[in-house]
Amino acid sequence: xxxxxxxxxxxxxxxxxxxxxxxxxxxxxxxxxxxxxxxxxxxxxxxxxxxxxxxxxxxxxxxxxxxxxxxxxxxxxxxxxxxxxxxxxxxxxxxxxxxxxxxxxxxxxxxxxxxxxxxxxxxxxxxxxxxxxxxxxxxxxxxxxxxxxxxxxxxxxxxxxxxxxxxxxxxxxxxxxxxxxxxxxxxxxxxxxxxxxxxxxxxxxxxxxxxxxxxxxxxxxxxxxxxxxxxxxxxxxxxxxxxxxxxxxxxxxxxxxxxxxxxxxxxxxxxxxxxxxxxxxxxxxxxxxxxxxxxxxxxxxxxxxxxxxxxxxxxxxxxxxxxxxxxxxxxxxxxxxxxxxxxxxxxxxxxxxxxxxxxxxxxxxxxxxxxxxxxxxxxxxxxxxxxxxxxxxxxxxxxxxxxxxxxxxxxxxx
Amino acid sequence: xxxxxxxxxxxxxxxxxxxxxxxxxxxxxxxxxxxxxxxxxxxxxxxxxxxxxxxxxxxxxxxxxxxxxxxxxxxxxxxxxxxxxxxxxxxxxxxxxxxxxxxxxxxxxxxxxxxxxxxxxxxxxxxxxxxxxxxxxxxxxxxxxxxxxxxxxxxxxxxxxxxxxxxxxxxxxxxxxxxxxxxxxxxxxxxxxxxxxxxxxxxxxxxxxxxxxxxxxxxxxxxxxxxxxxxxxxxxxxxxxxxx
Numbered sequence: 001x002x003x004x005x006x007x008x009x010x011x012x013x014x015x016x017x018x019x020x021x022x023x024x025x026x027x028x029x030x031x032x033x034x035x036x037x038x039x040x041x042x043x044x045x046x047x048x049x050x051x052x053x054x055x056x057x058x059x060x061x062x063x064x065x066x067x068x069x070x071x072x073x074x075x076x077x078x079x080x081x082x083x084x085x086x087x088x089x090x091x092x093x094x095x096x097x098x099x100x101x102x103x104x105x106x107x108x109x110x111x112x113x114x115x116x117x118x119x120x121x122x123x124x125x126x127x128x129x130x131x132x133x134x135x136x137x138x139x140x141x142x143x144x145x146x147x148x149x150x151x152x153x154x155x156x157x158x159x160x161x162x163x164x165x166x167x168x169x170x171x172x173x174x175x176x177x178x179x180x181x182x183x184x185x186x187x188x189x190x191x192x193x194x195x196x197x198x199x200x201x202x203x204x205x206x207x208x209x210x211x212x213x214x215x216x217x218x219x220x221x222x223x224x225x226x227x228x229x230x231x232x233x234x235x236x237x238x239x240x241x242x243x244x245x246x247x248x249x250x251x252x253x254x255x256x257x258x259x260x261x262x263x264x265x266x267x268x269x270x271x272x273x274x275x276x277x278x279x280x281x282x283x284x285x286x287x288x289x290x291x292x293x294x295x296x297x298x299x300x301x302x303x304x305x306x307x308x309x310x311x312x313x314x315x316x317x318x319x320x321x322x323x324x325x326x327x328x329x330x331x332x333x334x335x336x337x338x339x340x341x342x343x344x345x346x347x348x349x350x351x352x353x354x355x356x357x358x359x360x361x362x363x364x365x366x367x368x369x370x371x372x373x374x375x376x377x378x379x380x381x382x383x384x385x386x387x388x389x390x391x392x393x394x395x396x397x398x399x400x401x402x403x404x405x406x407x408x409x410x411x412x413x414x
Numbered sequence: 415x416x417x418x419x420x421x422x423x424x425x426x427x428x429x430x431x432x433x434x435x436x437x438x439x440x441x442x443x444x445x446x447x448x449x450x451x452x453x454x455x456x457x458x459x460x461x462x463x464x465x466x467x468x469x470x471x472x473x474x475x476x477x478x479x480x481x482x483x484x485x486x487x488x489x490x491x492x493x494x495x496x497x498x499x500x501x502x503x504x505x506x507x508x509x510x511x512x513x514x515x516x517x518x519x520x521x522x523x524x525x526x527x528x529x530x531x532x533x534x535x536x537x538x539x540x541x542x543x544x545x546x547x548x549x550x551x552x553x554x555x556x557x558x559x560x561x562x563x564x565x566x567x568x569x570x571x572x573x574x575x576x577x578x579x580x581x582x583x584x585x586x587x588x589x590x591x592x593x594x595x596x597x598x599x600x601x602x603x604x605x606x607x608x609x610x611x612x613x614x615x616x617x618x619x620x621x622x623x624x625x626x627x628x629x630x631x632x633x634x635x636x637x638x639x640x641x642x643x644x645x646x647x648x649x650x651x652x653x654x655x656x657x658x
Contacts, residue, residue, distance in 0.1 A: 003536070003539045003540060007525075010525075010527040010528065011527075013527070014527055309521075309523055310523075310525050312523070313517075313519075313523035313525075314536075315508070316482075316484055316511065316517045316519075317511065317512060317517070317536065317537050317540065317585075318508045318509060318510075318511040318512025318513070318515075318537065318540060318541075319508065319512075319540060320504075320505050320508050321504065321505075322505075323540070406484055407479050407484050407485050410479075410484075410519055410523075410597075411475070
């Protein structure tokens with residue numbers, strides 16, 4: 001065995017209880033770090049997966065990123081005269097004549113596009129009024145851009161064609177209304193149009209805001225209900241590769257002029273929350289590792305205090321300062337290394353335990369259990385942090401030990 | 415013929431200077447600086463058994479640490495086997511101590527968790543360059559020479575004071591250094607064990623052609639040395655065999 005390692009292990013064996021405690025400190029830090037990371041990353045991935053799976057990757061909206069300038073300002077740009085009381089030009093919102101635009105977008109390789117008209121309506125059934133968003137879709141196109149069809153618990157998307165005024169409700173919305181599939185309810189639009197619609201299906205996405213606040217009907221019916229013929233307010237796009245969404249959104253916006261939002265831009269606020277959450281998580285776990293590092297610092301310092309005579313004799317024999325440093329650095333590293341290995345095992349056990357806990361969570365999304373994921377990166381980060389903490393905690397006293405003057409110690413011992 | 419053998423023969427042939435101290439002074443810094451060694455000129459030759467004596471605090475041990483390169487002089491020069499050690503880096507001095515010098519202190523300083531054999535092996539393992547088996551053979555031979563052959567597997571606390579000090583001698587001899595420096599080696603021993611250690615030193619000089627420089631308070635032990643140097647207040651006041 002390597003001489004330095006031999007000396008280091010002998011020292012640690014001499015203080016086995018403190019050594020094991022220090023190792024447990026590192027193991028706890030590393031283990032919790034892994035468990036927390038798998039939980040945080042798992043919930044983040046779960047949310048993103050649901051968002052990416054269920055919602056369009058790019059939404060072209062009937063609005064402009066920068067509000068259009070009023071004609072008077074365009075005409076007298078840079079004029080020195082201030083015009084008071086200018087009445088802004090009223091513009092009707094909506095993407096008019098969407099068909100050619102949708103067709104052009106569908107011509108882009110690996111991209112599917114579908115128009116929708118979304119509007120707030122009030123559903124009435126059995127004396128209950130519930131406000132929700134009614135989304136008018138073309139089922140043939142819609143099934144290519146969203147996973148709504150996969151999430152139907154009753155009926156099919158094509159059932160919208162079958163009934164005269166078919167509607168598919170989110171399960172939460174249906175539950176609020178107390179309506180079942182096959183029943184007919186009344187829908188009122190802000191335009192004052194009232195229509196009786198038959199529930200032909202229900203869906204459940206797991207995203208609460210959708211399940212409790214959204215319903216689907218044929219685009220043409222919704223256009224009638226909203227009194228907006230041949231107008232849509234969104235064109236939804238889905239890509240084979242969701243990571244290209246931002247780039248495509250920029251291209252589409254440049255081409256059509258309408259504000260085009262990718263899924264990550266639309267959920268930017270939530271993704272920022274995830275980032276802050278991760279920072280808090282790593283700061284918490286980092287503090288555990290710092291405490292563990294103090295444990296290592298303490299034991300290595302104690303050993304050095306006890307072994308000053310050994311250090312003196314080793315230096316008088318001819319050991320270099322770097323040799324002495326290596327011995328005590330080995331001690332910190334051995335504690336860190338074994339602690340990290342134990343921490344990996346502990347972290348894996350926690351990951352399995354957390355994943356097995358049956359728990360009903362209703363936050364942004366609906367879950368049946370904690371969404372943990374296994375990622376070797378978590379083990380590498382936690383292990384790396386544990387080892388770095390151990391090496392730093394071992395290095396500081398090791399450097400001091402290496403600088404001890406053997407003559408002073410020998411004189412003191414004599 | 416190994417390098418060590420060659421060196422032994424050369425030393426035997428010409429008894430040339432191994433350690434040469436010229437005008438060596440060492441002052442302990444502090445609010446009131448203390449002069450430990452003052453303007454010492456000294457030459458130690460091959461195969462000498464030198465006893466350094468003097469009252470407590472006279473600078474005997476300080477001189478030994480300077481000669482053994484454990485400490486550096488504030489002025490003057492120390493040459494070891496012809497090499498001026500002044501300009502050498504700390505690591506180079508450590509390398510010289512490892513291969514060319516052996517230290518024995520008043521306290522044995524054996525590593526308590528290691529066996530007798532393991533303690534003797536430590537300097538050899540640090541020096542390296544030999545298979546482990548060869549190191550073990552050499553350790554066994556040294557321990558046998560010092561009547562410790564049956565103690566190899568014991569730990570220091572299982573030995574008597576005399577045995578522990580002989581193990582310390584064995585450790586000092588591990589890398590076959592030409593010079594042994596002993597600081598009060600019998601200071602903690604009873605008369606019988608002190609006698610045995612003295613015999614070991616005599617044998618090392620007589621039979622193994624080594625040079626021993628020993629600091630001692632013990633006049634009987636000093637009397638057994640070939641050369642006696644007396645120090646008072648950091649200066650050499652008497653040298654029975656000075657050839658500088």
